[in-house]
Amino acid sequence: MLGGEIMEKLDRQQVMKDPIYGYIHVDLVVIKKAIDTSIFQRLRRVRQLSGVQMVFHGAEHSRFSHSLGAYEIAYRFLTIPDLKNALSEREQALFLGAALLHDLGHGAYSHAFEDIFHTNHEHIGARLILEHAELRKVLDQVDNTFAEDVSGIIRKNGKFPIIEALTSSQLDVDRLDYLERDAYFTGAAYGHIDLDRLMRVMHVKNGKIVFRQSGVHAIENYLISRYHMYWQVYYHPVSRAYEIVLEKIYLRLKDLCINDYRFEGDIEPLKAMIKNPNDLENYIKIDDFYMNGLIASFLNTDDDILRKLSDDFMNRNIWQYIDDDASTKEEIAEIKQQFSQLEQKYFTADRKIANLTYSEDDLANQIHILLPDGTISTLQAESRIVRGLILTGIRTDQKFFYRREK
């Protein structure tokens, strides 16, 4: 053992109480230590859902909880005989580590942030695993390529295809946790997934994750749950309206930064991002605590636009919206007229959502079905519900959002 304590175990299993799974179970020293790093604890300060909580008040949970949840599903997956056999002890730890750290790169209101600052939370997460000194030290205790391998899985470099498939695909530990967790915290009736059943029918065949045919209904149920969670929860127009306020705040902040506006709060980390979106040290400061405190400091700022947007965010002034289709072109044009050119940039937005419940073309992400005779088929060949979903095509929704005074 050159690199150190390979797969060192805790003297006694540690658990954390979790409302979804009962307990999160930790056996490995490396996982325990990774959880305790400041960079992972930082995820307590990044909420899982941003705009959604404005509609579903229960959805106040963080990416910390979700990351532990994704890890716990990976932990349970490792009781599946085929999977346990297919992965070496080190690969099992890689899987656990990748599940735990898959969202490490998320910051405050990432989706809005990424649109404006052109960052990518997956790339950043993969870099943090390599470059965050405290975490790196923990991972290096396994061996000196462990961090690189975990990071590679997040980046999907193809070195560990099974682990990559389980960490990020059409059916992975990430989605399995967030659908269930978001359903639990929102109170939505739809996100429940039969995890036990999925695990009982999961196998490894020819280096691929496959599901026995008798589990097709559990997969169908998962896809329908996902469909409903997306359209009822994640794409809720009020939630989208709120996300747009955040995006516009970022946009205005960026523009003001460039113009050397004198801000009330500590704007340095954001300024740093404009100069260099790869500045990790500043990036990780931009968590919800930071952004929320910053926006609060703008409630009396001089800039009209920033002040109004900050007030919208703080005091839940939800923007209006109407469908953008042939019948509303005129109405939208009229609404726009009510805004000045400058206001149009910051106070209006036109956004289209398109969602495919199951993609048959995305070959890399296919869900594979193991037939009783040992051959491998596709999900759409075995499920009439999935065929039905494919037949009905992509569902889209385009809306025009605009600010209104309270």
Add this chain to the structure above:
Amino acid sequence: MLGGEIMEKLDRQQVMKDPIYGYIHVDLVVIKKAIDTSIFQRLRRVRQLSGVQMVFHGAEHSRFSHSLGAYEIAYRFLTIPDLKNALSEREQALFLGAALLHDLGHGAYSHAFEDIFHTNHEHIGARLILEHAELRKVLDQVDNTFAEDVSGIIRKNGKFPIIEALTSSQLDVDRLDYLERDAYFTGAAYGHIDLDRLMRVMHVKNGKIVFRQSGVHAIENYLISRYHMYWQVYYHPVSRAYEIVLEKIYLRLKDLCINDYRFEGDIEPLKAMIKNPNDLENYIKIDDFYMNGLIASFLNTDDDILRKLSDDFMNRNIWQYIDDDASTKEEIAEIKQQFSQLEQKYFTADRKIANLTYSEDDLANQIHILLPDGTISTLQAESRIVRGLILTGIRTDQKFFYRREK
């Protein structure tokens, strides 16, 4: 109708999805508008449990959710025939309003805050109901004494004894919601309460809330749940350790303010509180967004003590603790020796918890039992479990907490 639209109803009932009750139901215009005020929306920025979430990661919910929950229980209570009959339409609205607004005065990490700044969230809440212009305007639309009456219920001025009993007593809408809600979000197995049963046996007799004898077991269950939630969740030593860090941060901030320390972030609201703890305008700025942002800004501050405490808070450096009893006096003295006089003030704490599951002496808060013959008895007379709890006396726990370097 001088004052305006008494008990004006919404055109259509509005609902908010809630993970505990399915829906929060709103019928009255005044409730809808009160929820929409910025001072109520502010509760989204104040978490329900502070230290607890460091042990139970799911417990990230806000006082906003809990306030809606307490309101919903009040709403359901109003389907109890006796209660509906005992309260006029206006009193019913008062009950709903008081339930909704009972926690309005909470700020960031209130318990720690109150210890240092000598504020009282109930008094502040009662004042906000009267003095917050936006909210006051909403309440005045009912009539010009409505705000005063809601505020009076929070202050327990005795004018509406039934509503006061239902809002704050040994068995009230506040406790009924928070036990259930905190159990749901922590994942604790203990907080479940048989609300339907309690409601079915609740009556009003001689101007008092009473419970039929056949519901004694449901009350017993509630008290045992409360007992377990307190000792397993709220009093968890790690949670208490974390609360102490917050208290010490407040203490250091106060001391530094007095000494005119140059802070990184916007310290004005806290400074204002030192001068005048009754300064509502500044008080309401001190929510979690503000405090969390502020503490984040201290990670590189010059003051050693503030920097270390801020780091403890941000990066979950949990303090150590040992029982403080006859056998540990010496050990505690030794630990103290390791700290300078100044450090002892900020880096150590000795705290005692004492909890009585059911108090027979607190006459005002007695739970009354209605016997089949129509007479009213006490809970302890009718429940051997409650008698047992009383017989075994007060449970206490004293611990010494101290900082350790990571």
Add this chain to the structure above:
Amino acid sequence: MLGGEIMEKLDRQQVMKDPIYGYIHVDLVVIKKAIDTSIFQRLRRVRQLSGVQMVFHGAEHSRFSHSLGAYEIAYRFLTIPDLKNALSEREQALFLGAALLHDLGHGAYSHAFEDIFHTNHEHIGARLILEHAELRKVLDQVDNTFAEDVSGIIRKNGKFPIIEALTSSQLDVDRLDYLERDAYFTGAAYGHIDLDRLMRVMHVKNGKIVFRQSGVHAIENYLISRYHMYWQVYYHPVSRAYEIVLEKIYLRLKDLCINDYRFEGDIEPLKAMIKNPNDLENYIKIDDFYMNGLIASFLNTDDDILRKLSDDFMNRNIWQYIDDDASTKEEIAEIKQQFSQLEQKYFTADRKIANLTYSEDDLANQIHILLPDGTISTLQAESRIVRGLILTGIRTDQKFFYRREK
């Protein structure tokens, strides 16, 4: 009021604890008395699912529980403003009565029984409502056409179209209860229905039950749940195999009766049914208690076939089965060869199942969607999931079942 006490209420609402809904609520005297009749109590002796419990051991619940459940959903439906307004007080009671009594005509293992004895539980139920003296007396206390009207709703005579639609259609109180209840008792993960949501979007428009567009996802979820419950639970091949044993027992009993076989137990009620399938007095004796006791008495009977079938039933000797399709014709023929002509009649069966998740052709049973502009659309027009299900057509499953010796 000629007939007596129209809609007389109980002095105090009575409740029965129910594992699904918490409580079954009874306000009306007529409902309370109907539940207490011997003919309704008889449903305690008829299980809801026959073969299914051989696969899902938890599914041991009776039609009594289900009937109370369907009633409770009707009771809750009557809190929907539109529905309450659309129905007179008497019609509301008719709805409650029809929901409660809709399964009154079920006997032991009805599906197998009906195939052999050519009875129809709905016709029998409708007749029992009119002809069972004890029950009739209860219903007559409302008025002298109440029994006739309840019976007419069960027979779907078209007099109360809204009540008929709510009692028996593609989305009715019967299905809503049994899917949820069967899921609860089997432990299946699929049957959960968002009843609250369905109720919130249900309206009456132009004399029809319609659902607001915003509830389409809840209907989709219900249809998918139904689809999965059918294919995973109700159509489970082991369950079907067990139903066939029951059918063959009935067949053999009938044949032996005709040949004047000397039975051990009391065969009279069955003999009576052969002579006259309309003999209600004997029909209602044939509950599970009777049939199970009777079959137990055949474990040592002389007739080989009856004895073997009874043993299969009592001791869970599950028959074998294979798919019946082009590829298995030969294999099936070979299996048949192993049985004598007589045995083929009693020890083999070929059964085909065909199920349409949602029928667009069945105009009477359409689910109607109310658009925001007030016009009424169809479910398939508004739901891509339903369109997908229709596009993929009828799902069938044909199997050949045969006895094997233990």
Add this chain to the structure above:
Amino acid sequence: MLGGEIMEKLDRQQVMKDPIYGYIHVDLVVIKKAIDTSIFQRLRRVRQLSGVQMVFHGAEHSRFSHSLGAYEIAYRFLTIPDLKNALSEREQALFLGAALLHDLGHGAYSHAFEDIFHTNHEHIGARLILEHAELRKVLDQVDNTFAEDVSGIIRKNGKFPIIEALTSSQLDVDRLDYLERDAYFTGAAYGHIDLDRLMRVMHVKNGKIVFRQSGVHAIENYLISRYHMYWQVYYHPVSRAYEIVLEKIYLRLKDLCINDYRFEGDIEPLKAMIKNPNDLENYIKIDDFYMNGLIASFLNTDDDILRKLSDDFMNRNIWQYIDDDASTKEEIAEIKQQFSQLEQKYFTADRKIANLTYSEDDLANQIHILLPDGTISTLQAESRIVRGLILTGIRTDQKFFYRREK
């Protein structure tokens, strides 16, 4: 290996869907085969709760389900490190077998039956394990003392003290399953037990089952749940009234048998029991199917008393009851006067219930608490709730029950 295939495993783990635990897991061939025996399948025909279902209509589950549940808890217990280490592979199988078969000796309405026929279901169960040929053959495949050892555990012969303690004590797999299961099926809010927590704190020390101090609250919760289940569910007076009807039916049947009454149905198995309560062959015929069918056959019998009792049973004619205490002596005497001497024997009963929630005197059954310093304490020393329960003594309830005509 003389005896055969020690602890032979199934090729693939088999599972049965269970509403409480998700799945019942079977790994061992001997367990699989034991479940398939006719004597175990017979438990499908014996309901878990007899009178209780007359109050809680959902409680229609059988001893088959409960036996599988108790087995599953044992299965899960075997993942507890201490327990796994303390038991050899064969002992683990003994534990599983004893958990599965612990209720094998139950017959129709056992409690009533035992009172009249002086049988004992535990003795009978222990004998069936040895003497039932089909089952014995299965158990002998492990080795030729396996059956004897399982039987000895049921009889508590002291050979395997840990397994005995886990199978039958104050906290065992039997109680853990039935409290949870009966709560689930009745819908009672009280029976929930934190099984995961109990398992996490369970250890084996000095050959005893002990629980870490940090689990005391979970044990308290279990005892309070048990207390509430007993008084709210099992001791419900309507349920007790119904049990008395059954007891009186057995009593009358016995008396009539002795007098050579000509019965309608097949009375032979009962007659055999009068002659010889040890006649296993006849005993096992007396399941619910048999008894229910038999009682149904008495609805038109000539004997007045038997006919009336049978009608009470079939058509839910619940007997009246009043408290039997100092104040009601006279009233009870008057009620008795309304019955003839003969009727008093069959139509009245005086019954007292006494229940101790936790017995400190029952040394063999103590729950042991493992203190942090490694010493073993008692539950009452560590739990103030348990001390409270002990202090308040035995709770009793005495009632006089009597028949009334409908």
